[in-house]
Amino acid sequence: MSKYSCCLSQGDTKEEALNNIKDAIIACLEVRAELGYPLTIKFTIKEIIKN
Numbered sequence: 001m002s003k004y005s006c007c008l009s010q011g012d013t014k015e016e017a018l019n020n021i022k023d024a025i026i027a028c029l030e031v032r033a034e035l036g037y038p039l040t041i042k043f044t045i046k047e048i049i050k051n
Contacts, residue, residue: 007021007024007025007027007028008024009021009023009024014047
């Protein structure tokens with residue numbers, strides 16, 4: 001895991017996508033804690049809607 005890794009997620013609905021990214025961020029922070037990396041991270045949320 002890179003010191004500057006990213007968390008990615010998706011969902012069929014906006015609500016599902018938001019719940020999934022929350023889970024991904026939590027998992028990312030848990031791994032960073034295990035590796036001794038700082039728990040402060042910058043993030044960007046990009047919304048892509050497909051029809």
